[in-house]
Amino acid sequence: MSVITQNLSRNKYFNWTVKNLFSSWVNTIMTIIAIIFVYEIGSFFLNWSIFSADFRTNFQGELITDRILCSKNIVPGEYGACWAIIYVRWDQFMYGLYPVEETWRVNLTYALLPFAIIGILFDKLPFRKIFIYFTFIFPFIAYFLLYGGPGLSTVGTNKWGGLLVTLFLGVTGIGLAFPLSILLALGRRSKMPIIKSLCIVFIEFIRGVPLITLLFTANVMLPLFLPDGVNPDNLLRALVAVTLFQSAYMAEAIRGGLQAIPKGHIEAAEALGLTYWQTTRKIILPQALKIAIPPIVNTCIGLFKDTSLVLIIGLFDLLGIGRAALADMTWTKLYYEVYVFISLVFFIFCFGMSRYSLYLEKKLKTDNS
């Protein structure tokens, strides 16, 4: 026995496996059950989604233009997913009803988006200042490209849909909510009773109401608050609701960060003669935001997924477009394909945010210590 273990101990991976997976008979049984479970699910899913799935053509080599041409509808029980629906309706998933000849504008916006975000995400990026400048002009570029203006035809937001609406609401909502939430969080800790209570009422009201209610409210009530003739379109109403919703949650995340700053730092800054805003900008926020980033990213992930609720007020975000595709008689009943695809798209964005937050947590642990 001891000879065997000695020989084996040279193998690091084997050692790890034995220690963690087969250390006792209970552990061994659990490991085996888990392996069988993962294998069954994994093989089923891979088989369904890739090996026995149709992409653009069915098993007879015909181009799929209708669900009845899907292999699984020709030979029931033998074939898996029929991804042709995604392929055929790709434009709608990506742009909604945006005019086909203008979709390059959306693509260009998508392509520029990473450059607008990257400067905020990575503080040691070379030429970061230039990227940050770009971050601030990007909204105007995006507005011009997406909505139109001099030289570009106007595309009303009622034509926008799919990923475009999802990203528009998610990114703009988060972008607008961020400065607002900082003010709310600071206001909630203000020494001025009126500002303080206004912020508390706002935050608690928004947090006490489901997003769907806010969306309905914004949809129905926003026009009442605005002067006659100003009739914001549906997307803008949704954006207002999403922004207010996100700012309340983000404000609470930031408040957590603010509370972690020792009072002594503020006193030291005051004693040096710094004003409230200088202290806030130079001493409090840099520290508080760092601490608050993981919870902030959490709320962003939540919001990004919650944007799919706008389908309830008649906007076609990614999920709405998917449901519209399913309502089409040509493609009806391909639920799995559509929902798996939509889940995958949401997963990519949310998983990205989640990894970023983990990366930051690790980085913050080593920074400045």
Added chain:
Amino acid sequence: MEQVIQLEKVNKWFDDFHVLKDIDLTVTKGQRIVVCGPSGSGKSTMIRCINRLEAHQKGHIVVHGTELTNDLKNIDIIRKNVGMVFQQFNLFPHLSVIDNISLAPIWVKKMPKKEAEEIAMNYLEKVKIPEQAHKFPGQLSGGQQQRVAIARSLAMNPDIMLFDEPTSALDPEMIKEVLDVMIQLAEEGMTMLVVTHEMGFAKTVADQMIFMDEGRIVEQATPDEFFNNPKSDRTKLFLSQILNH
């Protein structure tokens, strides 16, 4: 002598707790006053009132002819002339040592960055740790951090320095390096108000000793008189407790 700080019948309450009771105190230019007393006696609160980290509720505090009121302008003027060093150093952990020191000159005095950094380096040399300029506070020992905190205050070129138990949070072997800097400062003629239990330091630099208890100044005397011939019984008891342990 020019009077730089005057406290006149200053009273302060924390809710129901009467922390400062009719405090009268005059500090003249270049004077070095050491304040001692048991914990809770109001000594920290008293010096924190002088730059309005705490607001007093009754009486008058005048610094350099400017009275401390709710007027933010007055508070600004006074804070620019009064430096403060805290027990817990209170350096800004996200800024390097040199940024900690140059921050206030840049933002409060609107000094060009380069000039502010030169001044910061001068003061770091004065507190004998210029080689630490680009480290972060978390990488320094307690004594070094406190010396940076002193340099940070000095960089605003104050003419009064308040010290709130500057060595109480330090390991014993680091106390001397901080006291040395303070002694040097005293020798250069800085007006200093120091809350401390370092009686050796008090004997060396103080020209007035103040003993506080339960929110009152119980005794004020020269160090010689204070240590050798204290008048009140409370002072005698306190001295016997801290000198004979």
